[in-house]
Amino acid sequence: MIGPLLAVLLVVIAAAAALIVKLLELGRARDTLIAVARAIVQLAAVSLIIGFVLRSWWLTAAFLTLMTVVGGGTSAKRITGSLRLRSWWAVVPILAGLLPTLTLILASTVVPLHPVAVLPSAGILIGGAMTATSLAGRRTAEELTSRRGEYEAALSLGFLRRDAVILVARPAAALALIPGMDQTRTVGLVTLPGAFVGVLLAGASPWQAGATQVLVLVALLLVQSIAVAVTVELIAAGLLPAGGAVLPE
Known part of the structure; x- marks a missing residue:
């Protein structure tokens, strides 16, 4: 090949x-x-x-840290257009989605506590969180730019900055969840995702491959939901710059 x-x-x-x-x-x-x-x-x-x-937990942890930093940097550039210090807040939604979800999976012992199992599982979740963070941040920035008048009107009515941002931008940011939702709804009918095929090629039964893929997809829904929510909150709090959307307080 x-x-x-x-x-x-x-x-x-x-x-x-x-x-x-x-x-x-x-x-x-x-x-x-x-x-x-x-x-x-x-x-x-x-x-x-x-x-x-994969021979060492320390090296595995270091590699996962690198993956998270690269994912955060990618999202930061997509959302803010730069890699300024404040842009690195984009790492927070990724970690917020990854850590509780991965902890829950490992604590259940469904995924064995071994680098060869943890690294790819965490990598999939980091990738999903990165995508959701980038999409949510971009959509929030675009919405705040195009609907700036509505944002300012909300402020004039006594809304706090956070509430005004969420009122205007949250529905658009929620669109970041659609790809993962559609993939989950159509798995097996439209696509056979990588985890399913990989486990199958490794010699496991179709039932084991299916179970692994379902776990991955459901975990991604949680990771991405948290990442989107945290991204909007960070922009609403003024911690994560939303591209060119300079908002009055």
Whole structure:
């Protein structure tokens, strides 16, 4: 599977995606190509070190910390457009969703307390929290910009800043939950997600693979719900800058 044919296929698919983005003005084609290049380099690096990392709890914890920091930085840039000090508040929604959910899963002993099980499970949850944080933050910023008049009207009526932000932006931020909700509703009918396929290929029964996937999807719903709620609260409190939406107090 790994060889020249795979390389050619990746180049063709990436180029086609970038071309569509450019022709239809869906963004910058360069961003698509950079994302593909980064994915290849990063997965190659992870493939080289993952076996070593999984030998130690300390290295596993360090790797999870790195994943969280990178996820927080990615969300921070999506929401605020920069990586200023205050932008790093974007790490908080990710941790707020990850820690209680992962603790609950591990305490139940459903997932064995071993690096080879904990690392991929936590990685999926961090990725889900990052996506939800980015989407919720972007939607909140856009809504506060486009509906600034409603926000100011709420303030004039005596609403506190937090209440005015939540009134205007929370319904839009909640849209960040739709991808995860749709994936959960259609699993097995539209998609066979990675956890299911991975467990199946590892030699487990279809029942075990299905149970693993259900756990992942349900855990993601909790992680993303917490991440969205915390993201909106941080923006409402003025701790996390919402892009270009400069709000009067």
